[in-house]
Amino acid sequence: MSAHESNKPNKSQKPKVALVLSGGGAKGTAHIGVLKVLERAGIPVSIITGTSMGSIVGGVYACGHHAATLDSVVRAQDWVQLLSNKEERSQSLHVREQQNTYVFSTVLKLGKKKSAPEGGLLSGVRISQLLERLTYPYNDSIDFNTLPIKFACVATNIADNTEHVFHSGVLSRAMRASMAIPGVFSPVRMGNEVLVDGGLKNNYPADIARQMGADIIIGSSVQDKPKTADQLKSTMDILMQLVDLNFKNKEENMAITDIPIVVNVEGYGSASFSTAAIDTLIRRGEEAAMAHWDELVALAKRLGVNQDDVQPDTTVDSIPPMAKMTNRRIGDPLLRVGIRFDIEELVALQTNASLPFNAKRVMAFDLTLRLGRRIMAKGEWTFTPSKLLRSTISYTFRRNDINFYEYGDRSYNLTYNRQTVAVMPLNFNFRNFNFSIGGVWDHYFNLNMLTDGTPEHQLEKPDNQHLFSYQAQVDYNSENDWYFPVRGSKFVARYTYYTDNLVTLKDKTGTTEVGAMWRTNIPLNKRLAVQPMFYGRLLHGNHTPLMLQNVIGGQWFGFYLEQQLPFAGIGHVEFDYDKFVAAQLQSQFMLTEKNIIQLRLATAQSADQYERLFRNQTMLGASLGYFYHTLSGPLGAVLGYSNVTKEPYFYINLGYVF
Incomplete structure (x- = not known):
């Protein structure tokens, strides 16, 4: 028996089990470990609710994919690329060069028709494309109750500071709205609503699960204790602290959870997407769920599950390629910005505007401007x-x-x-x-x-x-x-x-x-x-x-x-x-993954x-360099010596090369 058999007609009217998945950025990958244990125990999940990363994990799982598939997907992603504005890696060397020149890119809104501004540093093009792939074939506007597992996710309407619960619509768009961290990802606009990360109102939507008819609630929470002033070092730390502080009904929602699984995420943050971090978080999710193993087995027996018949599905489902799923208009005009620093030229700025003449991009005009010691x-x-x-x-x-x-x-x-x-x-x-x-x-x-x-x-x-x-x-x-x-x-x-x-x-x-x-x-x-x-x-x-x-x-x-x-x-x-x-x-x-040492002999x-x-x-020459690989390009320093110059040199580079 697997969790995805749960949405079939239930003649015996057994209690409905809901799974609630909290938000938390990269920490939310721990939910996958929890799902593995639920499958192992044979828990038939009837309802899933989630916020932010919880909505992504929950939404994909509700489409019929198993925990093994989710595990494979999150490990296979290049999260640095995925959480940027860069397109899926192109076959074109020209486009790949552009992707490794500019730090920031956004769609330009041109023409007489007025469009709402993006409202975020990142448009989230690539994460939207991935969500379209993972929710295939449920890419049209649908009732989420018709999914293999009933699903709902939460976003926040910052136009009036209200909670928006998605029970229907385009699934990938709902998930994208739920994870739109304010100021980082552009909001999703629907009519008069401006939707951002649901964690601002309800980061652990157990109450929504109860409203959907859940009799038993299992929760997976990856929320941290509030950080101290010394711990608030990065922009993401500050933003996620704001999410936690604005979450009003945390205690009430935890109180109505029958089996609350709280994952230990100490040492990891919302941007901990390295391979080692994801591996540890998924393992910690399993460990946290296994701590409730006796409760889960008892619940399974109560629901009539025979443990001898439980065989978790460990096959990895096929995910359609990006080219098949994406519906983004390739004719959108784009603005790109790059910035770099080195100890010879100091600061340089380069901008590029790509203006297509039609939606098929048969013709385009590009304008590029470089400012600094060298002008282009x-x-x-x-x-x-x-x-x-x-x-x-x-x-x-x-x-x-x-x-x-x-x-x-x-x-x-x-x-x-x-x-x-x-x-x-x-x-x-x-x-x-x-x-x-x-x-x-x-x-x-x-x-x-x-x-x-x-x-x-x-x-x-x-x-x-x-x-x-x-x-x-x-x-x-x-x-x-x-x-x-x-x-x-x-x-x-x-x-x-x-x-x-x-x-x-x-x-x-x-x-x-x-x-x-x-x-x-x-x-x-x-x-x-x-x-x-x-x-x-x-x-x-x-x-x-x-x-x-x-x-x-x-x-x-x-x-x-x-x-x-x-x-x-x-x-x-x-x-x-x-x-x-x-x-x-x-x-x-x-x-x-990010700290690199290079030794060159020439x-x-x-x-x-x-x-x-x-x-x-x-x-003859040699150099030794240390680099830190970031979204803004390589940050590093190089020390070198040759028999031509007969003296050492030192060089610092911050950012992409142009």
């Missing part, structure tokens, strides 16, 4: 006739202010303007693969160079210049994380031919660029992975402009300049020879001619 403004028109193909035309203006170094000493400061028109008629995307081909016009102007006055550091100031180039690039990326992958590989290859008149450069053969990078990730165990990487850039031509020359140093590819090649141990950017090849071995150790050869490539001094 870009407009891009995109035509997307299919999921696999898009064409783009873009204009970009940049104002760059960059310090260049030689052997670790700052030697030049170069400021200049650059405007670029890029026409990419073919941009092919398939899964993790992208191929693009097109033409680019570059104009460098208003160039100013300051030197340190050292005679050997007298680089010639570049002149204003127009360049026309033909480009082709291949990208492949199957890595499981943009910044800290432990699985998958990445490959980039690029060919460019530069001219100043579409054919030649300074009346000679144009400059040819060939660049490539390949790296793969090899997990050695759950915490340690190694990443070998090979990369390089080769220039061929007699008159290579300064602005195209190889630039090495720093942490990332293409950070200051498109051709920038990172090198462990060289903290600042330096010009290098036309031929540059390098290899790097990175070891990545995860102290926890070597390289460079020269102006191939025959000298391995005659010149071998570059």
Whole structure:
């Protein structure tokens, strides 16, 4: 016998058992452990009521899924991604890059029709999509009494500070309203109601279960004792404290509960969604329920359950894919915002507005603005006739202010303007693969160079210049994380031919660029992975402009300049020879899911001619970094040394890289 047989007609009129699940954010995953024990005891649940996370666990269970499925689902989620505004991971590398550039994104409300503001930092697009999947096939407006188990959940109408109890409607929308933490997730608007987290009025809705006809109430509570001033450290702690303080009928609802199961959630908060935390919370839920095992078995016998016949269903149900279930309009205009800090450029801000021309997003116009020491403004028109193909035309203006170094000493400061028109008629995307081909016009102007006055550091100031180039690039990326992958590989290859008149450069053969990078990730165990990487850039031509020359140093590819090649141990950017090849071995150790240590060892050869490539001094470098992986991007510090600079460097980065 299983709990999901309970909503069949009951001729003997046995007492109706209700299960009440409290709110509590991540702590609510402990309800799954409680459900496992109820299934083990054979308790036939007829009614479920829940608030916030309790409404999510309860609503999915009421749809007919078993505890084993819920356990599998919560462990499989990337909660950092899920509780953000980012879409389900796209097959497009372009979209994945955007997702790992911007901290915040929201739907823009444009046009004559006035729409209510979002009213929250996060729109909750992805959590809504997941709820649609988990409540399939009950995605239409229905009476919740017709579910395999009768269900109700609670939200708070902040327009008049009243309790809204959902007994019908779109199930996933009701659950989304019940968990809309004020100020964090945008509220759900229904008519004149503005609905947010039900915990503000009724975080443990046992009274609702009684009103629905429950004769016996089993409750699972994951509520904490009120936190002290020292314990209120995070925004989520403060918000959940407000929920607890505003919950008026906690004692009364606990008093009408026949079997109150109170889970020990000490040490965990509403945002404790790490794999280890979820594992512990589910286990603690089981332990708390097992403490009432004798009561549960006695209740089962009273209800006529034969313990010998109890066989909990441990199969994991199939959940439909996101693409099948989501009904979000992909033509919504979006606003994205990114912010970062590092010790070289200090603060930088980047915003992006994506404006589709129709709901099918066949055409779109993107505006991007970067503010900081380096300024960038870009407009891009995109035509997307299919999921696999898009064409783009873009204009970009940049104002760059960059310090260049030689052997670790700052030697030049170069400021200049650059405007670029890029026409990419073919941009092919398939899964993790992208191929693009097109033409680019570059104009460098208003160039100013300051030197340190050292005679050997007298680089010639570049002149204003127009360049026309033909480009082709291949990208492949199957890595499981943009910044800290432990699985998958990445490959980039690029060919460019530069001219100043579409054919030649300074009346000679144009400059040819060939660049490539390949790296793969090899997990050695759950915490340690190694990443070998090979990369390089080769220039061929007699008159290579300064602005195209190889630039090495720093942490990332293409950070200051498109051709920038990172090198462990060289903290600042330096010009290098036309031929540059390098290899790097990175070891990545995860102290926890969010705390990461990276050790990089690098070597390289460079020269102006191939025959000298391995005659010149071998570059050697190493760096050691610590990073904390957050919703706002990587926060970390790096210490490095190389035989090129012959001095250590220290670098701090806070936020996504752009």
